[in-house]
Amino acid sequence: MNINKLAQKTYYKFSFVEGNQHIANEYALKCILRIIEAFNVKDVLEIGIGIGCIADTVLEYSQNIKYTATEANEFCLNAIKENVSQIKRVELYSNLAEIPEDIFFDLIIIDGTDESLGKLKRLCKNETIIFLEGGRPIQVQILRSFFLKAFYTQMISYNKNPNYGPFSSEDWCGGGQLIFPNPNFKMKFFYWKERIATYIKRKYRKKK
Ligand SMILES: C[S@@+](CC[C@H](N)C(=O)[O-])C[C@H]1O[C@@H](n2cnc3c(N)ncnc32)[C@H](O)[C@@H]1O
Known part of the structure; x- marks a missing residue:
């Protein structure tokens, strides 16, 4: 299934699930799948699995992804x-500090708070990617202070939230924050494309 269709399908599913007021926005699900596809991500860590909207989307996308969450x-x-649906594939921990020191991730998704955020650096490979769902300015600031050479951009949508689900259809569909701590050539290219797209989308949003 096309990644945008899969994101829409899972968001729709979670729109009718109890406790869905904090689920990831639909555009964030699309961004996450786009990152996974572009960088052939195999090991994912999600900080704050919540009621499972992101995890369900990613696990359905691929059988070859190892999923760890707090x-x-x-x-x-x-x-x-x-x-x-595939909860048996999820390795669960209470918080970051509990994750063994010899595990490293290709993609770290942050959609919750963790007092031990300082431990995140040790879970990174050289080419780990970090995606934060929504705005999360304080966490972005902390992470950027860990990775001084990082490339950072917002990922925002042209669309408003769907007319189902927990978020108002009057509001823009959020997206997230993308950090490449040690960007290689491919990451820099992806970053510039996103930066330009975000700039154009901001102008478009202002006109609306
Ligand atoms: C933004 S939510 C995470 C959402 C998750 N990534 C998802 O897509 O379902 C962040 C944190 O809020 C808490 N949380 C989420 N939904 C909750 C609920 N219905 N009741 C209580 N706490 C909740 C959890 O501790 C979770 O880690």
């Missing part, structure tokens, strides 16, 4: 058992 909330830990 979550401490009791309601969410129960909810993911129901919501994530």
Whole structure:
């Protein structure tokens, strides 16, 4: 299935699930799949799996992805058992500090808070990519202070939220924040394309 269609399908599914007020926005799901496809991501860490909207999307996208996540909330830990069809593929920890020191990730998705964010650097490979769902300015600032050579851009949408789901269809569909801590040539190319797209989308949004 096309990645945009898959993101729409999962967002629609989670639009009718109990406790969905904090799920990832639909455009963030599309961005995550686009990153995974472009960089052939195999090892994903999600900080704050919540009720499982991102995890369900990614696990359905590929059988070859190893998925690790953190979550401490009791309601969410129960909810993911129901919501994530392939929950058996998820390695769960309560927080970042619990993750063994010898595991490294291609993509780290941040969609929750973690007091041990400082531990994130040790989970990175040289070419790890970091994506933060939504705005998250404080976490972006902290991460950029860890990775001084990082390339950072927002990823925003041309569209408003769908008329189903927890977010108002009057508001722009959020997207997220993309950080390449140690960008290689391909990452720099991806970054510039996103930066230009974000600039154009901002102008378009202002006119609307
Ligand atoms: C933005 S949410 C994560 C959403 C998740 N990535 C998803 O797409 O389903 C961040 C945190 O909020 C908490 N949370 C999310 N949904 C909740 C709910 N319905 N009730 C209580 N806490 C919730 C969880 O601890 C979660 O890690």
